[in-house]
Amino acid sequence: MSITVTPRAPWSGVVPAGHTITITDLDGNQAVDTLFYGANDHTIRYSAQTTIAAQGSIFLGTGSVIRDQESRPMMTIVSDEVGRHDTIGGACSQESNTLRYGHHTKHQHACVENFLIEGSRHGLGKRDLVGNVNFYMYVPVDADGTLGIVDGLSAPGRTIVLRAEIDTLVLISNCPQINNPCNGFDPSAVSLALSETAELIA
Amino acid sequence: MFDTITATTSGARDHARAQAAAAAADVAMPIVPASAFQTPPDGIDAERLTWAETVPGGRYTVKALARGTRLRLTDVDGTACAHVLLWRTDAPWERLNVADTVKVPWQAYLGAGHPLLSDQGRVLATIVADTSGMHDALCGTTTLASNTERYGAGEVHSLSPAGRELLLLAAAKHGLGPSDVAPSVSLFHGVRVDPDDGTLVSVGSAGAGRSVDLVLHLPCIVAIADTAHPLDPAPRYTTGPLEVLAWRADADLQELIDDDTTDPEYRRAVANSEDAFTASTLA
Numbered sequence: 285m286s287i288t289v290t291p292r293a294p295w296s297g298v299v300p301a302g303h304t305i306t307i308t309d310l311d312g313n314q315a316v317d318t319l320f321y322g323a324n325d326h327t328i329r330y331s332a333q334t335t336i337a338a339q340g341s342i343f344l345g346t347g348s349v350i351r352d353q354e355s356r357p358m359m360t361i362v363s364d365e366v367g368r369h370d371t372i373g374g375a376c377s378q379e380s381n382t383l384r385y386g387h388h389t390k391h392q393h394a395c396v397e398n399f400l401i402e403g404s405r406h407g408l409g410k411r412d413l414v415g416n417v418n419f420y421m422y423v424p425v426d427a428d429g430t431l432g433i434v435d436g437l438s439a440p441g442r443t444i445v446l447r448a449e450i451d452t453l454v455l456i457s458n459c460p461q462i463n464n465p466c467n468g469f470d471p472s473a474v475s476l477a478l479s480e481t482a483e484l485i486a
Numbered sequence: 487m488f489d490t491i492t493a494t495t496s497g498a499r500d501h502a503r504a505q506a507a508a509a510a511a512d513v514a515m516p517i518v519p520a521s522a523f524q525t526p527p528d529g530i531d532a533e534r535l536t537w538a539e540t541v542p543g544g545r546y547t548v549k550a551l552a553r554g555t556r557l558r559l560t561d562v563d564g565t566a567c568a569h570v571l572l573w574r575t576d577a578p579w580e581r582l583n584v585a586d587t588v589k590v591p592w593q594a595y596l597g598a599g600h601p602l603l604s605d606q607g608r609v610l611a612t613i614v615a616d617t618s619g620m621h622d623a624l625c626g627t628t629t630l631a632s633n634t635e636r637y638g639a640g641e642v643h644s645l646s647p648a649g650r651e652l653l654l655l656a657a658a659k660h661g662l663g664p665s666d667v668a669p670s671v672s673l674f675h676g677v678r679v680d681p682d683d684g685t686l687v688s689v690g691s692a693g694a695g696r697s698v699d700l701v702l703h704l705p706c707i708v709a710i711a712d713t714a715h716p717l718d719p720a721p722r723y724t725t726g727p728l729e730v731l732a733w734r735a736d737a738d739l740q741e742l743i744d745d746d747t748t749d750p751e752y753r754r755a756v757a758n759s760e761d762a763f764t765a766s767t768l769a
Contacts, residue, residue, distance in 0.1 A: 423589075
């Protein structure tokens, strides 16, 4: 099955072990903030830090193994047409937007709002949110440690395919940020294709 | 059968009470009260100390600290690695957010002037001094699985305890659970990113006696696990002691609040912390 996640919207669904989810960046440069939880045990959740430490690189791409807080594999990126997906920048929030852009952005919709409302459908709360993956978002780190969200490397129609190693609840915020180039300043839709029997909850 | 001194309650009590006096002088331990610590930092009256403890390698400590506390962590032998978590004491669902801590200041590497930000757009603590410069906010701490693979064991009671196992205990002692043990920052073991391809290189320790000072903007539970960094290249587990000192330093906090020369993102984080503190205390 395939569905479209509209601009600024959340989505969640379960990808059973052995199945895949394909994310397509329909219009290019759309950040897809993503968290992963054990579908049958939500105490299993994505860890950017164990993932980074295990692969010795800050970027995600083909071959990257998405790991949980105990550094156990959850998903594997089996195909990727972009490279350098981010997992150090985390999600935008109303609160961090006040720091980054000013207090006038407090009431702009943000990824953490999406994670909280969509996560609540699964019994997930604020304590369960951790640093996430940002597919199609590019955050380089300069030699002096300066980092930032810069123009994306993606293009319309580019895809990334993840294979679940365990039954995995995937929680997505199709990023609504309009103050930095993560979405080309214009949030757009992405499509998701789940292999075979993958269950759509949203 | 009553042939040892601990065979009776009175004998066991006498035996137990004799142990404190018999302890070795150099054992890593807390000094209580902290004001009894013999070598306070220059210019700091021992009476102001609120925490004085040496944490052995492979162990952890945790304490709730007041706003306006200055916390100094020292890598005694040059082989410590302090994995640090902060939760707001009066609202522990607000905690250190490592992603915002690097993203908001546009800086991946921790050092003097770097804020430790919460998930609510507030600064929990600011790094105000740093004689090490070797830190990491990217890799987090070690896990039972990674230490078992690396050293053959990762349990708390093993000779190579994993950082997450230690932080789970620290959290539990303040009523917090595994979900609260979120991404952490690591002090005294540096990691650098290759700007060309994003790969990581361990740059290790800056040596013995280096220290990092934090000033707390809001009351926080501070958890510290002293255990090897995930990218520590040493073939064996050799983590050494960490000295922890804290003292009341309201003037240091006020200096941060009053400094209008810092970055705009930091200024707003300080303002947000003051806003929350003022609103919740009617100060």
